[in-house]
Amino acid sequence: AQSVSQHNHHVILSEAASLELGCNYSYGGTVNLFWYVQYPGQHLQLLLKYFSGDPLVKGIKGFEAEFIKSKFSFNLRKPSVQWSDTAEYFCAVNGWNNRLAFGKGNQVVVIP
Amino acid sequence: DVKVTQSSRYLVKRTGEKVFLECVQDMDHENMFWYRQDPGLGLRLIYFSYDVKMKEKGDIPEGYSVSREKKERFSLILESASTNQTSMYLCASSLWRNMNTEAFFGQGTRLTVV
Numbered sequence: 133a134q135s136v137s138q139h140n141h142h143v144i145l146s147e148a149a150s151l152e153l154g155c156n157y158s159y160g161g162t163v164n165l166f167w168y169v170q171y172p173g174q175h176l177q178l179l180l181k182y183f184s185g186d187p188l189v190k191g192i193k194g195f196e197a198e199f200i201k202s203k204f205s206f207n208l209r210k211p212s213v214q215w216s217d218t219a220e221y222f223c224a225v226n227g228w229n230n231r232l233a234f235g236k237g238n239q240v241v242v243i244p
Numbered sequence: 245d246v247k248v249t250q251s252s253r254y255l256v257k258r259t260g261e262k263v264f265l266e267c268v269q270d271m272d273h274e275n276m277f278w279y280r281q282d283p284g285l286g287l288r289l290i291y292f293s294y295d296v297k298m299k300e301k302g303d304i305p306e307g308y309s310v311s312r313e314k315k316e317r318f319s320l321i322l323e324s325a326s327t328n329q330t331s332m333y334l335c336a337s338s339l340w341r342n343m344n345t346e347a348f349f350g351q352g353t354r355l356t357v358v
Contacts, residue, residue: 177349222286
């Protein structure tokens with residue numbers, strides 16, 4: 133079964149700083165990769181996804197992620213964060229068995 | 245607009261009670277999932293279903309069961325609630341035919357067992 137690792141559970145940064153969240157997965161076959169975001173009091177929403185093609189994926193709100201197959205990684209980035217990016221971010225992996233597995237999440241706090 | 249609806253936002257139950265959490269989706273999705281979300285542990289898969297009457301155990305199925313009698317509805321059952329089942333429960337759905345699709349989530353049910 134697939135598994136997902138996210139490090140640095142709590143991240144605190146100032147507005148305009150750059151953000152990078154790491155995601156590593158373990159699964160031998162073809163995978164689909166996702167980043168979901170959960171704003172305070174809201175349900176999980178899709179931020180971006182990778183299925184195939186260009187390994188650099190652009191999502192909503194200025195986020196992007198890069199799939200590096202050799203490193204089993206799918207790191208999330210944003211060049212300049214805003215206070216409204218305060219949220220919890222989850223990396224997820226979906227394999228052939230449609231069993232969607234999530235990491236433990238990164239709690240990101242952006243200080244105005 | 246896609247929609248996954250969970251029957252309750254907040255629920256308080258007593259230890260030993262049988263608890264039903266209901267989830268309905270209106271997107272004709274084959275896959276449905278139940279997760280529990282706990283601080284620092286992320287989302288952990290309890291059960292999922294890829295068709296009516298079909299179910300598969302996730303990573304933490306102990307103490308839970310599920311029912312899927314209709315395609316649009318997926319129920320999570322706590323046979324005898326315990327305090328360690330106090331958590332946020334999330335339901336999700338996705339297409340089966342094409343794995344190139346994301347899951348859509350409900351608002352969650354915050355269950356407290358006292």
